[in-house]
Amino acid sequence: MDRLYSTVASVLSPASPYARDIGHLFWITFWISMVILLFVSAFVIFNLVRFRDRGEGGLPPQTHGNTVVEVTWTVVPLVILIVLFVLTVQTMAAVSPSTKTTANALNVDVVAHQWWWEFRYPDGDVVTANELHIPVGRTIHLTLTSADVIHDFWVPELGRKMDAVPGHPNTMIIQADRPGTYLGTCAEYCGTDHAWMRIRVVAQTPDAYQAWLTAQAQPHAQPANAKQAIGRGLFVGLTCSSCHTIKGSGATASKDVGPDLTHLADRDTLAAGVIANTPENLRQWLADPNSIKPGSYMPDLHLSSQQLDALVAYLEEQP
Amino acid sequence: MSQESVSPHALPFPPLTRGWGWLAWLSTTDHKKIGILYMVTSLFFFGVGGIEALLIRIQLATPEAKVLTPQEYNAIFTMHGTTMIFLVVMPLFIGIANYLVPLMIGARDVAFPRLNALGFWVFLLGGIVIYLALFTGSLADAGWFSYAPLSEAAYSSRPGVDYWIVGLIEMGVGTIGAAVNLLATIVRYRAPGMTYRRMPLFVWMMMITSLIILYALTPLNAGLIMLLGDRLLHLHFFRANVSGGSAILWQHIFWFFGHPEVYIMALPAFGMMSEVVPVFSRKPIFGYTFVAGSGVAIGLLSFAVWVHHMFAVGLSTPMNAAFSAASMLIAVPTGVKIFNWSTTMFRGKLRLDTPLLFAAAFIIQFVIGGITGTMFAAVPLDWQLTDSYFVVAHFHYVLFGGSMFALWAGVYYWYPKITGRMLNERLGKWHFWLAVIGFNATFFVQHILGLVGMPRRVYTYPNLPGYEAMNMISTVGAFILAAAVVLFLWNLVVSFRRGKPAGDNPWDAWTLEWATNSPPPEHNFEKLPPVRSARPLFDLAHPEIADYLDTHSEAKA
Ligand SMILES: [Cu+2]
Numbered sequence A: 001m002d003r004l005y006s007t008v009a010s011v012l013s014p015a016s017p018y019a020r021d022i023g024h025l026f027w028i029t030f031w032i033s034m035v036i037l038l039f040v041s042a043f044v045i046f047n048l049v050r051f052r053d054r055g056e057g058g059l060p061p062q063t064h065g066n067t068v069v070e071v072t073w074t075v076v077p078l079v080i081l082i083v084l085f086v087l088t089v090q091t092m093a094a095v096s097p098s099t100k101t102t103a104n105a106l107n108v109d110v111v112a113h114q115w116w117w118e119f120r121y122p123d124g125d126v127v128t129a130n131e132l133h134i135p136v137g138r139t140i141h142l143t144l145t146s147a148d149v150i151h152d153f154w155v156p157e158l159g160r161k162m163d164a165v166p167g168h169p170n171t172m173i174i175q176a177d178r179p180g181t182y183l184g185t186c187a188e189y190c191g192t193d194h195a196w197m198r199i200r201v202v203a204q205t206p207d208a209y210q211a212w213l214t215a216q217a218q219p220h221a222q223p224a225n226a227k228q229a230i231g232r233g234l235f236v237g238l239t240c241s242s243c244h245t246i247k248g249s250g251a252t253a254s255k256d257v258g259p260d261l262t263h264l265a266d267r268d269t270l271a272a273g274v275i276a277n278t279p280e281n282l283r284q285w286l287a288d289p290n291s292i293k294p295g296s297y298m299p300d301l302h303l304s305s306q307q308l309d310a311l312v313a314y315l316e317e318q319p
Numbered sequence B: 001m002s003q004e005s006v007s008p009h010a011l012p013f014p015p016l017t018r019g020w021g022w023l024a025w026l027s028t029t030d031h032k033k034i035g036i037l038y039m040v041t042s043l044f045f046f047g048v049g050g051i052e053a054l055l056i057r058i059q060l061a062t063p064e065a066k067v068l069t070p071q072e073y074n075a076i077f078t079m080h081g082t083t084m085i086f087l088v089v090m091p092l093f094i095g096i097a098n099y100l101v102p103l104m105i106g107a108r109d110v111a112f113p114r115l116n117a118l119g120f121w122v123f124l125l126g127g128i129v130i131y132l133a134l135f136t137g138s139l140a141d142a143g144w145f146s147y148a149p150l151s152e153a154a155y156s157s158r159p160g161v162d163y164w165i166v167g168l169i170e171m172g173v174g175t176i177g178a179a180v181n182l183l184a185t186i187v188r189y190r191a192p193g194m195t196y197r198r199m200p201l202f203v204w205m206m207m208i209t210s211l212i213i214l215y216a217l218t219p220l221n222a223g224l225i226m227l228l229g230d231r232l233l234h235l236h237f238f239r240a241n242v243s244g245g246s247a248i249l250w251q252h253i254f255w256f257f258g259h260p261e262v263y264i265m266a267l268p269a270f271g272m273m274s275e276v277v278p279v280f281s282r283k284p285i286f287g288y289t290f291v292a293g294s295g296v297a298i299g300l301l302s303f304a305v306w307v308h309h310m311f312a313v314g315l316s317t318p319m320n321a322a323f324s325a326a327s328m329l330i331a332v333p334t335g336v337k338i339f340n341w342s343t344t345m346f347r348g349k350l351r352l353d354t355p356l357l358f359a360a361a362f363i364i365q366f367v368i369g370g371i372t373g374t375m376f377a378a379v380p381l382d383w384q385l386t387d388s389y390f391v392v393a394h395f396h397y398v399l400f401g402g403s404m405f406a407l408w409a410g411v412y413y414w415y416p417k418i419t420g421r422m423l424n425e426r427l428g429k430w431h432f433w434l435a436v437i438g439f440n441a442t443f444f445v446q447h448i449l450g451l452v453g454m455p456r457r458v459y460t461y462p463n464l465p466g467y468e469a470m471n472m473i474s475t476v477g478a479f480i481l482a483a484a485v486v487l488f489l490w491n492l493v494v495s496f497r498r499g500k501p502a503g504d505n506p507w508d509a510w511t512l513e514w515a516t517n518s519p520p521p522e523h524n525f526e527k528l529p530p531v532r533s534a535r536p537l538f539d540l541a542h543p544e545i546a547d548y549l550d551t552h553s554e555a556k557a
Helices: A017-050 A067-095 A206-217 A226-237 A279-287 A305-315 B021-027 B031-060 B070-104 B113-136 B160-188 B201-233 B247-281 B288-304 B317-329 B331-345 B354-377 B379-385 B389-419 B425-451 B467-498 B536-541
Strands: A106-113 A116-121 A126-129 A131-135 A140-146 A151-154 A161-164 A170-174 A180-186 A198-204
Touching: A017 A067, A017 B331, A017 B354, A017 B379, A067 B317, A067 B331, A067 B354, A067 B379, A106 A131, A106 A151, A106 A161, A116 A131, A126 A131, A126 A206, A131 A206, A140 A151, A140 A161, A161 A170, A161 B379, A198 A206, A226 A305, A279 A305, B021 B031, B031 B070, B031 B113, B031 B467, B070 B113, B070 B160, B070 B201, B070 B247, B070 B389, B113 B160, B160 B201, B201 B247, B201 B288, B247 B288, B247 B331, B247 B354, B247 B389, B288 B317, B288 B331, B317 B331, B317 B354, B317 B379, B331 B354, B354 B379, B354 B389, B354 B425, B389 B425, B389 B467, B425 B467
Parallel strands: A106 A140, A131 A198
Antiparallel strands: A106 A116, A116 A126, A140 A170, A151 A161, A151 A180, A180 A198
16 A cells, blocks of 8 residues: 555645645745734734732723824735736636647646546547556646546646536646656545545656556457456456456447446556555455555456466456 | 522423424424524534544645545635634524524514524534535545536536535525524514614624625525536536636636625624623723724625635736735724724723633734734735635635634623523633644644745645644644644533522623522513613613613713
């Protein structure tokens, strides 16, 4: 587990121009806020200490107010807020899709499901789940929709968050400056497993990304041995293929109810980030999905031990 | 004071059991008793919501904990939010207002005593109904704002959400009744001489709050009926995949209520602050007109900012920008109040009793909640921070560090009026310090958790760097806060029987509620002092420097 989550997912360590723009705005407001907070707290505490009733009796001067003072503390905050508003509008433009920001962008469609992410690369006939591969240094233009309820795509280091709303496609841009894995998550409460709808963005050099994309476009390898052949038979014969697609398996899912499994072996995690993608974990997942992600829509098909072995061998392309 | 020589045990208990014994409580139309019913109900639900909060914090204390199932956790956080908002903070304010507003304006009772009683009982019914769902084996679990389509039958098929909707409609009806009544009382029943410009500021804030309730809860109830229609009659107001349905429409309706709701829970707190701070500073409020006027500004603006809850939904840029501007604007009148309270303390003679301590903590904590609120008005910051733990920290600073602390200030201040006995100061100080430490320990780290990417409403989390330690601090803080709450409740109970007798005006305060007995007789007043300024009892005690003598610019008001 720890290997999967050893890095931060922080708004304060931006790794893209867009996250950085928002970070700047954050720090500006932060310091203004600090000055205000310190000023007010100091004033209140000073009053408590300095003007404490020490029991000498009598009334303090009964002042009722002062219009000049009132106007001052109305106008000064107003001016600060006008500045903040101007910065807000500027930053909004800078981090939103526009002809400028999306001129050379890579388009990826994101479909949110209860409780996993589907990523479709329109230019490459590639579909993956939960892990988004992107080339560094290039703007990624995401179009978000949802297959069911409202979700929200959020990878703090790469950019803003944006809701995935059924019937209301949204677009947003992200980018990564450096190769690496960036963590994110669904940020809009979406039901039982909202907690386990994690996102991993794998940023690669353009060459590595291109190689990855080419490999992803390939169908699943043909079974290399008898065990894998049995696994493929089970995948097609049991109901797996009614919910999952594996290109090259001979069956296509009528609808993407579950993640595309063509290149499952390529992924770091299973079930949108709950466990590392290892053969043992996969076996456990297939044997009893509910023990790993309670409430998930992946059914327990009561597979036998041999069936589990064969499916794992096939899915992980293991000898 | 004459009571000083009386032994505590010689004092009669407040007339709780007159009439037909305890049954009298069921039929009462006395605004004071109804006020007490509201208060006791909300204190009960405060316990319920508090236990829910502790369960949440236990589950989140360590990563990947399995104390609660996801389904249980989701139901508990939904009920925690719903309970604290609709069954604790709102009715506590409404209850206190019910008790105090007629006294503060020198009235015998409220305008519509029976509507008042009806309002309470319908409200209570609603509160019971949302929990009755337990008997169906499901509680509402779509979150306190029940976003469609998650709250639609297709995704929440169990009846918990139906009970939640029906309960909320009932609470809405009850609350609207209470608001109509308060409004009519304030407009029609003020004592001779009490012009609007001499009205206590708590009454001012309750007047504005009542107006907000009328215009905010009515659309909520309409929306809830639409949602119920979707669920039970297969209508499609909010079902996104059916012709004409729109999930976003629900959000507009909900937040058109939901943001004013924040001020329904904040303005009465502002009112309490504006009573407590001057009395314990021994000075009139600084800038009465500005405090009242900024309340009006907040009331109006509160209806023009709802989209700031929806910046991440993907609305158009002009829409986002317009609501950003309005949301920033609302910080101005709020700031004015903060400055007025702190300046009221300046050059006063501060009596550091429990009410003032809570009031001072309110100012600082509310400023923290206020500045993070302004951050959310800056759209790109909202795009990063909304729906993270940062927003959880933000609204707890506003509603707990703010509203609840003001309520505590108010309770310590007015408890003697209501019961005739003082709350224990020593317990009060303990309560205060534990609350400040517990509250800030619980919620301050949540700002950082949000910044490092922890989303809200998750039943568990992977152990990213720092998550475990910060969540543990938050959980420990929650238990300290719970200890503070237990002390508070204990103080209410023991002081009721054994507290120091209060006398009519233990704080030497200036508004009319202190001109009658503690507790007040059923008809409220034997006789009223003349009202010639906002501080009639001050004028009475200090005729040589009375407020109406026109020695100060603001006093002319
Ligand atoms: Cu989601």
